[in-house]
Each structure stands twice: as C-alpha cells, then as structure tokens.
Amino acid sequence: MTNPSDPSGKARREFLRRLGGVAVACTGAAACSVAPQSGGPVAGPDPSPVKDYDWTKHHWAFGVDATKCIGCLRCVEACKTENDVPGDAHHFNTWIERYVYLEGETKARIDSHHDPVNIAASGSEKEFRFANRYQDAKVEKAFFVPKLCNQCTHPACVQVCPTGATYKSKDGVVLIDDKYCIGCQYCVQACPYGARYFNPTKGVTQKCYWCYHRITKGLRPACVEACPVGARIFGDRNDKQSPISLFIRNNRVQVLRPESGNEPNVFYVGIDKEVS
Amino acid sequence: MPRHISRLLLLFVGAGILALVARWYFTADTFYQFGHFRGKAVGEIAAKEPAYQTARYCEDCHTERHAQWSANNHKSVNCEVCHGAAKGHPENGKLPIPADTRKLCTLCHERMAERPRPQPQIDPAQHSPGQQCIVCHNPHAPKLAGVVAKVAGDAAAGAKTHAARCADCHGAAGVSPNDSWPNLAGQHGAYLVGILAAYKSGAQTDAMMSPIAQGLSDAEIQNLATYYAGLRCEAKPRKSRLGDPAAGKALAKNCAACHGDAGIGGNPAWPNIAGQAPEYLVNSLKAFRAGLRKDPMMAGVVRGLSDTDIANLAAFYSAQNCAPAAKVKETP
Numbered sequence: 001m002t003n004p005s006d007p008s009g010k011a012r013r014e015f016l017r018r019l020g021g022v023a024v025a026c027t028g029a030a031a032c033s034v035a036p037q038s039g040g041p042v043a044g045p046d047p048s049p050v051k052d053y054d055w056t057k058h059h060w061a062f063g064v065d066a067t068k069c070i071g072c073l074r075c076v077e078a079c080k081t082e083n084d085v086p087g088d089a090h091h092f093n094t095w096i097e098r099y100v101y102l103e104g105e106t107k108a109r110i111d112s113h114h115d116p117v118n119i120a121a122s123g124s125e126k127e128f129r130f131a132n133r134y135q136d137a138k139v140e141k142a143f144f145v146p147k148l149c150n151q152c153t154h155p156a157c158v159q160v161c162p163t164g165a166t167y168k169s170k171d172g173v174v175l176i177d178d179k180y181c182i183g184c185q186y187c188v189q190a191c192p193y194g195a196r197y198f199n200p201t202k203g204v205t206q207k208c209y210w211c212y213h214r215i216t217k218g219l220r221p222a223c224v225e226a227c228p229v230g231a232r233i234f235g236d237r238n239d240k241q242s243p244i245s246l247f248i249r250n251n252r253v254q255v256l257r258p259e260s261g262n263e264p265n266v267f268y269v270g271i272d273k274e275v276s
Numbered sequence: 277m278p279r280h281i282s283r284l285l286l287l288f289v290g291a292g293i294l295a296l297v298a299r300w301y302f303t304a305d306t307f308y309q310f311g312h313f314r315g316k317a318v319g320e321i322a323a324k325e326p327a328y329q330t331a332r333y334c335e336d337c338h339t340e341r342h343a344q345w346s347a348n349n350h351k352s353v354n355c356e357v358c359h360g361a362a363k364g365h366p367e368n369g370k371l372p373i374p375a376d377t378r379k380l381c382t383l384c385h386e387r388m389a390e391r392p393r394p395q396p397q398i399d400p401a402q403h404s405p406g407q408q409c410i411v412c413h414n415p416h417a418p419k420l421a422g423v424v425a426k427v428a429g430d431a432a433a434g435a436k437t438h439a440a441r442c443a444d445c446h447g448a449a450g451v452s453p454n455d456s457w458p459n460l461a462g463q464h465g466a467y468l469v470g471i472l473a474a475y476k477s478g479a480q481t482d483a484m485m486s487p488i489a490q491g492l493s494d495a496e497i498q499n500l501a502t503y504y505a506g507l508r509c510e511a512k513p514r515k516s517r518l519g520d521p522a523a524g525k526a527l528a529k530n531c532a533a534c535h536g537d538a539g540i541g542g543n544p545a546w547p548n549i550a551g552q553a554p555e556y557l558v559n560s561l562k563a564f565r566a567g568l569r570k571d572p573m574m575a576g577v578v579r580g581l582s583d584t585d586i587a588n589l590a591a592f593y594s595a596q597n598c599a600p601a602a603k604v605k606e607t608p
Contacts, residue, residue, distance in 0.1 A: 049310065049318035070395045072384040074357050081361045082327045098390055132388055139389035167313035177317035213324035222328045228353040228384060229395070 063233030078226035150264030427465030434503025462509035524592025551598025
C-alpha cells in the first residue's frame with residue numbers, strides 16, 4: 001500500500017522492487033492480470049474522500065447489548081429500507097439470532113427471521129417477526145443476539161478480494177465498491193461470520209457497512225436509530241464520552257470468534273458460549 | 277549479440293511497455309489514492325441519501341405529537357419505526373398510519389420467554405383478543421393510567437345538576453335542541469369527566485362551558501358523567517346538506533380505531549360522535565384544526581382535512597344511530 005505522504009524516493013524504490021517481482025511473475029502470463037500495488041496517480045491535497053468529513057478523525061465501533069434485545073426485528077426492517085437490500089427474507093445486512101435452551105437439552109435451538117416458521121408467522125417474506133414457537137415449551141434459558149458485519153481490523157474478506165473492490169476505510173469500516181466488484185464471492189466464503197451475501201440482481205456482494213452514508217453525515221446507522229430498547233450502540237472510539245466508548249468502558253465486552261484473528265469491532269455484552 | 281537474442285529482448289521490452297500502457301489506461305484515476313482500492317468509491321458510498329430522517333426531522337411540523345411522544349414511554353421508539361422512513365415526506369405524500377396495530381404492537385409486546393423481563397409483555401390470547409391496541413392505548417402515550425378517567429358518581433344527583441345547569445343548552449333528555457351544541461345522552465362517562473375537568477382547569481376553554489365547569493365540584497362532574505353515560509340517546513340520525521356521507525364514510529376509516537366504525541367507540545376515554553349535529557361536528561373539527569381545541573391525537577388527524585372533508589365526515593357521523601340496538605360494551 002502506498003502512502004502518498006512518503007518521500008518520492010521510497011516510493012520509487014518500492015516500485016522498482018515490485019517491478020522486478022512482476023517481471024518474474026510475468027513468465028506465467030495469467031499472473032500479469034494482477035495489478036502491482038504501486039505507482040498509481042499521486043494523491044491530491046484532499047486528505048478525505050468524503051466531502052465535509054475527515055475520515056482520519058474517527059474510529060467507529062459498534063456495541064450490542066444482547067440482554068436488552070427483544071427480537072422485534074425493527075432493525076432488520078430499517079436496514080432493508082435504508083440500504084436497498086433485496087426484499088426477500090434471505091438477503092440481509094443485519095439479522096437477529098434466537099437462542100433457546102429447552103429443559104433437558106444441552107444444545108441451543110437457534111433460528112433467525114428467515115426460518116420458515118418465522119416467515120409463516122410474519123405472513124410474508126417482506127415482513128419480519130419471530131414466531132412464538134416456544135410458548136408451550138419449557139424454556140430454561142433464551143435470548144436474542146443481533147448480528148451484523150464486524151468491520152474487522154484485519155478483515156479476511158479484504159485480503160481475498162482480487163480486484164480491490166472491498167477495502168478498509170481509514171475510519172474503520174469495510175466498504176464495497178460496487179463498480180469494481182466482479183461477484184466472484186471469495187469474500188462471502190472468507191468471512192467467518194457469514195456477514196456477506198451475493199446480490200444476484202446487481203451481481204455484486206453486499207453487507208453491512210454501518211450505514212456509511214449516514215455516519216459520515218453525523219447520523220447513527222438506521223438499525224441503531226430503529227432499535228426501541230437501546231440494544232444497539234454506535235459511536236466514535238476517539239470520543240471518550242461517545243456511547244460506544246462508555247459501553248466498552250463500563251461493561252465486560254467480548255467479540256465473536258476472537259481466535260480468527262480478524263479483530264472484530266462489534267462488541268457484545270450478554271451472549272452465551274454458543275454464540276459465535 | 278546474436279540476432280535472435282536481440283529480437284527476443286526487443287519483444288520483451290515491447291511487451292513490457294504494452295503492459296504498462298494498458299495498466300495506465302485501465303487503472304481508475306483514484307485507485308491507489310488511499311490504498312488498493314478506488315478512492316472515489318468512498319465518496320460515492322457516502323453520497324447516498326439517508327432514508328431514515330430521525331425524530332428531529334418530524335418535530336418541526338408535528339410539534340404537539342412530538343412533545344407528547346417524547347414525554348412518554350414510547351420515547352425510545354422513533355417515529356419512523358412505526359410510520360416508515362420519512363425520506364420524501366412530505367413532498368411525496370403522507371407516511372402510513374399503521375392499520376393493524378394488533379400485529380404491529382405485538383412485535384415488541386407479545387409475551388415470549390426469550391424477551392428480557394423488563395419489557396412490558398402481554399398474552400394476545402388473553403389481553404382484549406380481537407381488539408385493536410389503539411382502541412385503549414394511545415400509541416404516543418401508551419400507558420393507560422390517567423388516560424381513562426374513573427367514573428363513579430351518583431346518577432340521581434347528576435340528574436338534578438343536569439336539570440339546573442345543563443338542560444337549557446343540552447336538552448332535557450341530553451339531546452341538544454340547538455345544532456351548535458353536542459348531545460350528551462349516552463356519551464362515555466370517562467370522556468365527560470375528562471372534558472369537564474379540562475374546562476374547569478382551563479386546559480380547554482369555551483366561552484359558554486368554561487364558567488359553567490368552573491362552578492362544578494369534582495363530585496358534581498362525576499355525578500353528571502354517570503348520569504349522561506346511563507342515559508339512552510334518543511337523537512335521530514340526521515341528513516346533512518353540508519356534505520356527502522358516502523365520501524365521509526371513506527374518510528371515517530381513519531377515525532374508526534378510536535371512534536368506532538359508526539361513531540360509537542370502544543374506549544370510554546374518547547367521545548361517541550354518532551348522531552351529533554353536523555354543525556357541531558364541523559365546528560369541533562375546525563376548532564381542532566385551528567388549534568382552538570387542543571388534543572395531540574386530533575391535531576394530527578385533522579391537519580390534513582379540507583373543509584369539504586370535514587363537511588363529509590360530519591355528514592357521515594350525524595347520519596349514524598347514536599343508540600345502536602346492541603350497545604358497545606364499555607371496557608373498564
């Protein structure tokens with residue numbers, strides 16, 4: 001990755017070094033299609049690609065308090081409307097999982113809004129609700145867990161993208177460039193959280209991007225705006241008094257699949273060992 | 277150097293130059309500007325217009341509703357959660373008012389073991405089955421306490437007060453002889469308690485009613501309300517020349533949740549309006565529209581009504597029977 005502020009001499013050395021690598025690689029003709037990683041146009045004076053917003057000044061993060069989630073799915077609804085997510089139940093940027101331990105069972109029963117029972121309860125694939133399917137069962141423990149893209153610090157999805165269509169922004173969000181995405185779906189497979197999906201009508205991969213168009217305008221993501229119980233927390237970690245900074249400071253938080261090495265940036269409170 | 281070697285070298289150099297030119301030509305201007313991606317794409321993503329506008333956006337026009345909502349339990353449920361994204365509103369028309377509140381409210385309030393305990397939850401099979409939630413609960417101030425006033429007075433004492441103070445305008449049998457004043461016979465007691473208390477406190481003002489209500493004690497108000505609630509309404513359905521009842525019927529669908537399908541509502545906190553004089557109904561609606569009568573629910577409902585709409589609604593409700601054979605059972 002080139003840093004535009006580097007002295008040009010270093011960039012040239014880097015360029016020559018990589019050129020040598022390319023020359024070797026070009027003996028296999030196919031490798032030539034992979035663009036080398038330097039020598040592009042020099043950056044302009046503008047330090048931020050978004051108007052009236054400095055992306056070097058923010059460090060966004062997300063919190064989920066699963067002890068508050070009531071499973072109303074208004075977040076899923078809001079997200080669909082806000083982000084032009086396909087209208088059916090099987091494509092979504094964010095979702096809620098329901099974990100139910102029945103008496104005498106050791107494993108949790110897990111379902112989400114796209115479970116056939118829940119689709120039947122809502123009446124259509126365009127509406128979302130959790131069916132009250134355990135009302136007559138003996139429930140030992142049960143809770144809801146909202147899920148979304150973790151905007152990892154070391155995102156596996158970005159590593160595998162062959163075209164540079166998905167990348168990490170400086171303020172901490174993994175974005176997708178619709179125009180450069182070729183729909184190969186490597187990233188869908190690479191994501192350990194199942195946060196990505198392929199949109200067959202557009203031919204591109206989509207996922208949660210913390211409503212980047214909202215947060216760069218000073219608004220909260222649509223799901224946070226819609227959550228009636230404050231189970232979703234969002235803010236800037238550079239601001240020590242932001243909701244997310246307070247949430248992380250005042251709670252014992254954890255992340256999903258820490259062993260994956262992705263360093264997720266969605267922090268959870270109140271989830272169980274089976275949630276991953 | 278042998279010729280075939282120099283040719284080969286030339287070929288390599290040519291291919292290299294061609295590759296560089298192709299790369300220069302095919303790489304987007306802003307690729308590598310910030311890293312291994314198209315720099316311009318960030319701005320393109322950020323340029324999208326938000327659909328959800330937040331409650332702040334609604335506040336300027338829906339001031340009263342916003343004030344009521346933000347002071348009550350549902351303040352954590354933003355406007356757009358129930359009414360949908362406000363993008364394009366008001367330019368492109370109204371936002372939906374949820375029709376099936378039973379379905380909507382139970383999304384959050386249906387009792388489930390999975391839900392955290394502090395969340396208020398009901399069993400839909402036990403809690404007023406079949407009834408729309410907003411018949412009793414104001415969605416913007418959902419707690420019932422204080423909404424439905426208690427009515428426990430002495431009807432006989434109320435009858436005396438009625439004869440002495442009210443009968444001249446509201447009729448001996450609670451059916452007003454004058455088109456400008458409402459019939460009171462059969463009116464919900466809780467509504468009467470509420471409105472008389474409002475006249476008394478000054479929360480609601482009327483040149484005629486304010487001084488009369490100020491002269492009533494709380495016990496007298498209770499007695500009057502009990503008396504009128506128990507009185508059978510003898511007012512005849514009327515034909516109005518002011519408007520078109522058929523057009524009014526179509527509009528009245530928006531009122532039915534609180535005032536019933538034909539002007540007799542299930543919640544005693546809100547008035548029955550069936551069989552009232554069309555002139556009275558027109559005056560009342562216009563007073564709500566002008567802000568002379570203050571009620572956060574009504575203010576929002578009447579805002580979009582034209583004079584013709586109001587006349588049509590009045591024509592519809594005045595033509596309804598105020599004492600239907602099967603009287604709607606009052607919920608306590």
